Amino acid sequence: MEKKNLHIPTLSNLKFGNIFSGSCKDFNFKIFPNCDEVKMKIAVWKGKNCFEKSDILQEKIFDLDEQGMQSAISWLEKKNLELTQK
Secondary structure: OOOOOOOOOOHHHHHOOOOEEEEEOOEEEEEEEEOOOOEEEEEEEEOOOOHHHOOOOEEEEEEOOHHHHHHHHHHHHHHHHHHHOO
16 A cells, blocks of 8 residues: 555564654654554644644554554545645
8 A cells, every 4th residue: 555645664663562753744643552452552643743742633543463554554644634634
């Protein structure tokens, strides 16, 4: 699946428990993998501020597997379009 303007880490990177922050213009996201529960939580926000200083607009939990990764990519691309068109 094409990731468009979003740089998203590989599933294997997340399975090592590495937290990942990404952005595209004013759209920001942060992925928090939880290897014990085999899940990942993704938070999205708008603006120039970091995660800790921002109002988180939405969070969603996905399985930490190939299907969950594809769902997460689709969700992030959709949120990117929604939030950058406002």
